[in-house]
Amino acid sequence: MDKITFPIVEVDKNRLRGIDGAISYFFEITPIDLSQLTEKEIEQVFRDVGMFLNTIDENAFFKFYSLGGKAYVNSSVQDFNQLKFELGPSDRPLQTFFGSIDIFSDVSIFDDYLLYNGRYRRVLSVLEFGTDEIDHQFVPNGVDYILNIKRKSREKGIRGLEKIRSSHLANFFRPKRDVESEGAYHQAENLIQELMLGAESLFDIELFFVLTGQSLDELNSKTADLIDGMRSRGVKLFIEGQSIKKCKSGLAAMFRELIPGVVPTLLSRVHVDKTSHLKFLLPLNRSHLMDNGIAFEDNAGEQIFFDPFNASIPNKNMLVTGASGGGKSVFVNKLIFQLAKKHPTVILDKGGSFKRITLYHDGVNISAKFNPLQFRDPLYLREMVLSACDKEHFNKLERGRLLKSIRAIVEENPGPSNFFDFLKLLECDFPGISLYFEDVAEYLSDEKIAETPILYVDVADYPQAAIAPLIIFILEYFKNIKNPEKILVFDESWSFLKHHADYIDDCFRTFRKTGALPIAISQGLNDFAGIGGKLYSSITNNSFIKVFFPQECIDDPEVSEFDRKQIKSLRFQKGVCSECYVKSADNRFRKTMRLYLSPLELELFHTEVGEDNNFYKFYQEYRPFFDSNKETINSYVRLKYGEV
Ligand SMILES: Nc1ncnc2c1ncn2[C@@H]1O[C@H](COP(=O)(O)OP(=O)(O)OP(=O)(O)O)[C@@H](O)[C@H]1O
Ligand SMILES: [Mg+2]
Incomplete structure (x- = not known):
């Protein structure tokens, strides 16, 4: 075992001074997610990186770090204008490198590994690169590495x-x-x-991988994986060590050089590299959707985050499309499950896909009656009346007359509170109008619905005639929720809105302006057959975020060849995981997300008919013994799966 003398004597924010007096700076780079770029865009990125490399100062050193999925650079220069990546000073270089605040002075060096911060580490250097051309996928994801580079002068290179x-x-x-x-x-x-x-420059470079394990076993297995993985890319790695028996030496000195602020000597593990190869070694790629939000995986299994309320999304309207059974409702359940805690939610469901999360969050399921006069906006009330009437009796002129009468009635003080009293008053101008509501009378009441975390309606619980009035009511309830960051889920109920396309169009336009998150779920254009393309295009055009599940034909001019390719390669394994492709109208987000469900999520989100029988049986029987719906359901899941 050996110890190293600590080589850094001073750190002032992102400025480091080494024991030899050398001054350098430490920056964090924000890499980009190349998987969201087209081939042409990727080419452009690397053309720019090549230009940066060809112009860096020959007297300066650059140490690029890929650590815990983040990227940094330590250099004797402070100016990175040529590197067209977001980059800013990073104030804690040593903590960043060592992964802890204080222990970096206590590094123990063993035969072929190190131990600090209670973790085992191994340094592997590149002994030999292959001869094949490489691309940006050359360095495996998720591995920490340090790349030292120094540009050779042109004359030296040519010589x-x-x-x-x-x-x-x-x-x-x-x-x-x-x-x-x-x-x-x-x-x-x-x-x-x-x-x-x-067009090319030559560089002296060194590339070191640093592996970390909780145990020596874990470290050994990671080492074997990396060596195998790199061998398949034509790269020979060398495990740095400190053992005469194993003919290794220099681990201490080598590790010392990896520490930010230490000027690399570029002696023992040096390679000569050229721009067109080196540009792919810089840590400039990462899998990333948003900085935070709901956790998903990308299609390589790395964690990514999605937040539909992310500040950079100018309008939150979201459209989720895909063939039947592909995972749309389950995905939206996942969003609501996380978001309903902070965002009042209204769900218009068809067939019970969201019934169990409503129960879990103590939401209200209006399966019986509603009071259309809970809201008194004349435009809304006119739409409510029209929703039950013969449309051909109400041309533009009649609709205007209807609005005028409604205005007069609601302006009365205090005005009726029973919807049939209201209709009676309307009878003066529109004799017989109450009769339109005879069919739905049993679904109307005087009771008001209080605000609730989730208001849930399953249109399947209502007769045909009551559905359009109910939806008009729900939309008005939603409009009246005070919190601007509210959510409306609209799952597959489009066909009931045949005669209300203009009204719905207006509603979605208003939601877009006010910061609400309306999520429209649809199997595609067919859902809108008979309603006219207007409503479909109004929903499609107004949706900034589109989420695609596997589907055959996509009738959307915004979907590019690149998008189609991503959608085609989506995977779905029922009961295991689903994948969807998220795209924003400005193409800033173009990412495949994978969703695995925990046992609790599977129990709450699945949509299999009849498979919730035991769930409800347990709930009804044992709910009195628990303090909340949540606890009851968690217990059911724990009993069934052994975990939540
Ligand atoms: N991420 C997932 N992991 C595991 N199973 C899933 C996942 N997503 C969906 N499933 C399974 O697939 C079934 C169908 O999914 P879902 O109901 O979300 O499809 P859908 O696209 O809404 O279909 P429809 O258009 O018919 O409503 C679910 O009941 C569940 O069993
Ligand atoms: Mg569904």
């Missing part, structure tokens, strides 16, 4: 290459061809040209 060229020229005088030397000659020749043109 080195000239040597290769002339050693081959000497072969001309030999009787036999030397193919290998010829290859090297041509490569050197081409590279010299590119160096002269400034």
Whole structure:
């Protein structure tokens, strides 16, 4: 076991001073998610990175860090204008590197691993790169590494290459061809040209991977995985160590050089690299959707976050589409499950997909009666009356007359509180109008519905005639919720709105302006057959965020070839996981999200008919023994799965 002398004597915010007096700076880079870019956009990114590399100061050093999924750079220069990435000073370089506040002076060095902060670490250096061309997927995701680079002057680079060229020229005088030397000659020749043109530069580089494990076993298995993974990419790794028996030495010195602020000597593990290769080694890629929000996975299993209320989304209208059974309702359940705690929610369901989360959150299920006069906005009341009437009797003129009468009635003080009294008053101008509501009379009441975390309606609980009035009522209830960050879920109930396209269009427009989150769920254009394309295009055009589940034909001009490709490759494994593709109208978000469900989530979100029998049986029998719905349901899940 060995210990290292700590090489940094001063840290002032992001400025470091080494024991040798060298000053350097530490910055955090915000990488971009290349999986959300088209091939052309990726090419442009790396063209820019190449330009940055070709212009960096030859006297400066750069140490790029990929640590815990974040990226940093430590350099003797402070100016990174050429690197077209978001970049800012990072004030705690040593804590960032060591992963803790105080223990970095206590690093124990063993045969071929280190121990600090109670974690086992191993340093692996690159002994040899392969000869194949590489791309941005060359360095595996999620592995910490440090890349030291220093640009060689053009003259030095050319001189080195000239040597290769002339050693081959000497072969001309030999009787036999030397193919290998010829290859090297041509490569050197081409590279010299590119160096002269400034399209390439040469660099001294070192690449070290640092693996971490809770135990030595874990560390060993990670090491084996990395060595295998890199071997398949043509890279030979070397485990740095400190053991005469294993013919290893220098781990202490090597590790010391990895610490931010230490000027890399670029001696023992150095390679000469060129811009077009090196640009893919920088830690500039990450899988990322939003900084925080609801946790999902990407399609490689890395955690990503999605927050429909993210401040950068100008209007929250969301459209979720996909073929039947692909996971739409389950996905929206997941959103509501997390968001309902903070955001009042109204759910218009068809078939009970959201019934169990409503129960879990102590929401109100209006399966019986509602009072249309709970709200008195004349435009709303006119729509309510029209929802039960023969549409052909109400042309534009009649609709205007109706609005006038309604205004007169609601302006009366105090005005009626029973909807049939209200209709009676309307009878003066519209004789017989009450009769339209005879069919739904048993669903109307004088009671008001109080505000609740979730107001839930399953249209399947109502007869045909009551559904349109009910939906008009629900939309008005939603409009009247004070919290601007409220949520409306509209699952598959489009066909009931045949005659209200304009009204719904207006509602969604208003929601968009006020910061609410309306989530429209649909299997696609067919849902709107008979309603006219107007409502569909109004919903589609007004949705800034679109979430696609697997589906065949997509009738949406905003969906590009890139999007289609992503949607085509979505996977779905019933009972295991679902995938969807999220796209924003401005294309800033274009990401596949994967959803795994916990036992509790599966019990609450699944939509399998009959599979909730035991759930409700347990709930009805045992609810009196628990303090809340939540506790009752959690207990059921714990009993069934052994965990929540
Ligand atoms: N992420 C997931 N993990 C595991 N199982 C899932 C997941 N998503 C969906 N399922 C399963 O697939 C079934 C169908 O999903 P869901 O009801 O969400 O489809 P849908 O797109 O809403 O269909 P429809 O258009 O017919 O309403 C669910 O009952 C559940 O069993
Ligand atoms: Mg559904």
